[in-house]
Amino acid sequence: MTNRTPLVALSGQQNAGKSTLFNLLTGARQHIANYPGVTVDKKYGYFRHQGQSYQAVDLPGTYSLSSFSLEERVARDFLCAEKPDLVINVVDAANLKRSLHLTVQLLEMECPTVLALNMMDVAKKQGIAIDTEALNQYLAIPVVTTVGRKGEGREELCNVIEANTIKDSNDPQTTQDKLPEYPALNEAMAVLDTALAPLEARIAEQPYRWLKLKMLENDSQIYTKLAEILSESELSILRDIVTKQRSQFEQQHDTSINDYIAAEREAFIQAMLKAAVSVAPSKGPTLSQRIDKLVLNRVLAPIFLVLTVFMIYQLAIVQGYELTNYTWPYLASMRELVAGLLPEAGFLFDPYTRSLGLWIVDSANTLLNYVPIFLILFALIAILEDSGYMARIAFVVDKILNRFGLHGQSTLPMILSGVFAGGCAVPGIMATKGIPDHRARMATILTVPFMNCLAKVPLYTLLVGIFFEQDKALMMFYISTMTIIAALLVAKLLSVTVLRGEESAPFVIELPRYNLPTVRAVLTRAFERTWIYIKKVGTIVVAVSVVIFTLLQYPGLPQERETFYQQRAEQAVNTFNKKMKNNPYLEIAQGERLVSLVNFYNDYKRAKLNASGAEASRAVNATFEERNPEFYPFVKAPKGDKNAKKANRALRKLVSARKSIRREIKEERLTNSVLGSIGRSLEPATQFAGFDWKINVALLSSFAARESSVATLGVLFQQEDDQNNTLEKRMGDQSNNITSLTAVAMILFFALYPPCLATTIMVKVQTGQYRWMLLALIFPTALGLGVASTTYTLGMALGVSGITMMSGAYFSGLALLLIVGFYPALKHKLMPGSTPSALSNHGV
CATH class of the missing domain: 3.40.50.300 (P-loop containing nucleotide triphosphate hydrolases)
Incomplete structure (x- = not known):
């Protein structure tokens, strides 16, 4: 050992x-x-x-x-x-x-x-x-x-x-x-032996024969590696020798060294297979071939694809959302546990550590509530991958992508970015390196951010759950396919303007056999990807929430406004004392104990709201009676105790007055904060989309991390002291003046919104130019705001519902897509030189 x-x-x-x-x-x-x-x-x-x-x-x-x-x-x-x-x-x-x-x-x-x-x-x-x-x-x-x-x-x-x-x-x-021999390369290998002999000590880490083969193949990465250990002059001499040898080889053998090496390997493998493998005569089409006759049929393939997408959202989003009703009580209990560990709330102003701590918990809880949805979603995607159907999707979609200046190999970046949701644009953009032609690669880089990445799903789910309860499946189908429509139209626009003239390359794909996915493999990947999401909530989102919290607290209230609210609080306390005059319970609620009593009352009300069933309610009573026997009569008056009932009524009015004052303080502080000021300054432009300053702030915060939009909304739409409700319930309050039309505008804008900070940086890295990064920021902003404003304004003018305007926007985009993609004259005039796709189907 x-x-x-x-x-x-x-x-x-x-x-x-x-x-x-x-x-x-x-x-x-x-x-x-x-x-x-x-x-x-x-x-x-x-x-x-x-x-x-x-x-x-x-x-x-x-x-x-x-x-x-x-x-x-x-x-x-x-x-x-x-x-x-x-x-x-x-x-x-x-x-x-x-x-x-x-x-x-x-x-x-x-x-x-x-x-x-x-x-x-x-x-x-x-x-x-x-x-x-x-x-x-x-x-x-x-x-x-x-x-x-x-x-x-x-x-x-x-x-x-x-x-x-x-x-x-x-x-x-x-x-x-035992490896393949390359007799035609003996002369070139001997020349390299002579050239590399003086460098033997420095190149000892590299496999020697493999190094020579890679140099003769003109492999760019091997020269990058050699540049780290050799001088510029030494590397230049080696390059000249290899160039000469490659030229001589091509003249003598009428083929390239790369093709010759590939052919020799193929011959070596063929001889090995002849000696080691025997195949019985075929008994007809394989199972995979029989299935492909249906799912790759010219007419049926699009139907299968659309049904697949619809089923994914029906199972993951619609049914998964129902599971959040069971997970939220656990998250609410976690918030109560954290709140009990933090310093006690003040009558008007809470300690900074308590405010920040609950802000972070509320931000995280808002996103963690969607974990059941992601578990189902990732499991379904794993089934598609393991079954072999994901590769068929790439083949089917290539016929469409080619019409819009994209390439069949653009499918993988789009899938990684979230065609089905649950992806990320960063690996999607990284995956564009495999696209062979420049035009399709650039078009893909600039369009994959339109896909439904993992971080967009919480906002979609939130808004759909609040405003489209009866149309969840239809709305999620619109959202999932609408982003594809937008990406294709933008790719077409780019291909006939800034990327016009670049050549296309044929698309080659190998279709794997169909396999029956195993439960273990599916669950493993589902839990892995969900855990990545949870870690992101625990790191990036929490970090962003702290920054946003600071910007929403600064500069705070002026001294005169604090004095004003303190006076109102004193009036409420005086009113309470008057109502409690000659009441023996008054002695318990004096000074600092009054604040503790109010917090005790709010804790009790939250616990009762979260209790499900009579037994749970009785357990809450027992817990709070044990926690503070002196305060308990204020929240649950004993039978026949008139003084306790009067004390309960007086306390309820005091809590109500305190809640009203605290709500006004929070609103004023948020409105006058740095982020609030920025959000209000944007309202003249965003009002046509129905966005107020709160929505503006949430959308701004999502540039750092998409998930932050929901986390920010979760705190801007305040949690009352005596409640522990989901964000859906808080935003669904009609007093917030958000309608289904506003929700549709938010969805449309968010779908077309510029890429997040990490994706923006990756656009710069992959393109090497700031102008493409700026285009990736400016164009989607203008497009998203234009579409959202048009939809909202038109919907308000016509007096129609959000689902009606969403349907109108969707089918308008679909009609434009069909016109642009299938008008032959436009296709041949604006897209010369396009190459048809090819399919290599060895795996079936």
């Missing part, structure tokens, strides 16, 4: 079951973070076998270890820098030809590798027989068989991991001798 924890990396292509095997190994002992400098997920965890601990890392799914995509670079950089003790190369046993290209590249990098043939059950059903011993002899690496989704093969895999990490039984030289 060794004291060091061995590092095991899982590498493989997408849809090979890599993450399923990772979950099988690590169980619940796993964490998710980001690789340094990028937004690609890094999933790592721990497992034990035979008393030894191991650390496992689930690398991004990738088809190769080139440097064309972000995932490829991240996986390759990890393997080069971290040098794991073992790489588990997870391959789809039913698609070895496709999968083994990555295996060969791992071996050329001199990674100690184990080949895990996953999905063996699928291979057997398709009549595929694999001789694992032949593969072992051919590649000189261990080969194990697994069925990850059924939990089969874990023990054998762990034994192989132990044998190849603890016992260090790998022989890199034997493996290298």
